[in-house]
Amino acid sequence: MPLPVKHVSAALIALACSITLQTSNAAPDSGTIGWNDLPEILAQIVPPxxxxxxxxxxxxxxxxxxxxxxxxxIDAAIEKIVELGGGKVIVPSGTYFIAGPIHLRSNVNLHLEKGAVINFSVKPEDYEPLVFTRFEGTEVMNYSPLIYAFEQENIAITGQGLFHGQASRDDWWTWSDGARPNIERARQMGEDGTPVEQRIFGDHTGLRPVFVQPYRCRNVLIEGVSFRDSPMWFVNPVLCENVTVRGITVQGLGPNNDGCNPESSRNVLIEDCYFDTGDDCIAIKAGRDGDGRRVGVPSENIIIRNCKMLEGHGGVVIGSEMSGGVRNVFAEDCVMDSPHLERALRIKSNSFRGGFVENVHFRNVKVSEVADAIFRINMFYGRQRGEFPPPVRNVSMENVYCGKAPRAFYFHGLENHPITDVTVVDCVFENVEKPSVLTGIQNLKLSSVQINGMPKSR
Incomplete structure (x- = not known):
């Protein structure tokens, strides 16, 4: 049963009622954006x-x-530094336990010194009252993320310490098995246009909180710290602008333990990070289904560089919750090194979720091996089909090496709305077991591509 309204933060209900969001579902072609545009985008991303x-x-x-x-x-320290006009809240070396979430506020830098460990409670009731959040792309009132900020500016999480979510198969992770009916209920509320303040979950309904979620924030820095064993996704900026995620370590092999998921966010830099995850290492998202189209805000200007990725469903992934669209994604100079990584670059959606993908560029990446295809674009993801075919255009892969893979490419587009303008240049793929799958794609160009020592062109 959902929680009564008294368990939901009254202030957040008022904010949820008052928020005005972009509602356009249009996906105009913004023009061809490529590597030459990267310096201009980078200049817009400035840490607080x-x-x-x-x-x-x-x-x-x-x-x-x-x-x-x-x-x-920690609540009192944050309150004090806010009263003083902003600054750093220091957690010294040592092992601490916290029975509830940390809520950041404007002009606060939460700093974990080297040797500091914060172990989070695994009791769901410790993450009440419920807050305005997104669960897999659908807006709901749910348990607070372990570290949360709502409509704040100039916030940071820095240092060399460890945030440990302590999630395991004995607590949060078990929820993935029985949550499906309530997850579907949340999505149906999104389709029905139920006001978000009435989408009340929590109460052991199975919607696990993410670890870190700045929501509708500006000027965000997450740097140096480590995260381990999240209930759900790890770092999930939603509807944010100007975000830097630098030098963090993310380790967690639980269900849906995505590493870093920028969602409906603009001007995001992810660099020098280490990911060893139970799901996608980095997944760029933009809301899901009708609720994502209602909000209608894309993820755009996302830069990923100098990251190391080990286990996970995908290294750099777009989707599947991308109904608001994704554009201008650049990933370069990364290493993917695990036999359990499934794909290097992946784009996934379907005609029910919709959205659009344009201007995605991937270069200078070394991949030891993958368990599926090196480069996969699938517009038939999941079982849903609908009236919102997602256009995918202007995608490139350049100077990528992979030592072993079942397939080089798996491109499965819609015949009436094909994937268009995909370019692969200067790539070497060794020990490829099967032919590529190429359906529903137009204007695929291969240049200086070697598969098992044989040149491929198109």
Whole structure:
């Protein structure tokens, strides 16, 4: 049963009622954007800065005994630094336990010093009251993410410490088995246009919270810290602008343990990060189905570089929740090194989810091996079919090496709305077992491509 309204933050209900969102479903061609445009996009991504002042959680009663609840101290420290006009909240070395979420506020840099570990509670009730959030692309009122910010500016999570979600098969991860009816109920509410403040979940309904979610925030920095064992996705900026994710380590092999998922966000840089995940390492999203089209905000200007990716369903992925569209994605100078990685570059949607994908560029990537196709575009993802065929256009792969793969390419587009303008240049794929699958695609160009030592052109 859903929670009564009294368990939902009244302030967030008011905000949910008042938010005005872009509703256009149009997907005009924004023109061809390529590598020459990258410097101009990068110039728009500037990490926030903070006043040169700090407070320590120890001064507000924090005890590093992995037992005393850190939440009162960290909340008080955040409140104090806000009163002072902003700055750094320091968590010194030591192991802490926190029975609930951390809610960041404008002009606050939460800084974990080297050797600091924050272990989060796995009790769902500790993440009440419910907050305005997205679950797999659908807006709902649900348990708070473990670290959350709503409509804040100039926020950061920095340092060399570890945030440990402590999720396991004994708690959060078990929810993936029985949550389907409630997940479908949430999606149907999105299709029906039910006001978000009435989409009340929590109460063990199976909708797991993500680890870090800045929601409708500007000027976000997440740098240096490590994250382990999230209930759901790890880092998920939603409807944000100007986001830098730099030098983080993400480890978690649980269900839906995606590493970093920018969603309906603009001007995002992900660099020098390490991902070892139970799902996609990086997945770019933009809302799902009718609810995603209602919001109608794309993810755009997403830059990924110098990252290492190990286990996961995909290295760089677009979709499948991309109903608002995705454009201008650049991924370069990455290493993908695990026999359990399934794909290097993947784009996935279907004609029910819709959306659009344009200007996606992938270069200078070394892949040891994949368990599926090196490069996969699938417009028949899942079982849904509808009236919103997703256009995919202007996608390139350049200077990519893969040592082993079942297939080089798996392109499965809609015959009446084919994938268009895909270019693969200067790539070497070795130990490829099967022929590529090429259906529903127009204007595929291969130049200086070798598969098992044989040149391929088209």
């Amino acid at each position: 800065t903070f006043p040169d002042r700090s407070v320590s959680v120890v001064d507000f009663g924090a005890v590093a005994d992995n037992s005393t609840d850190l939440k009162p101290a």
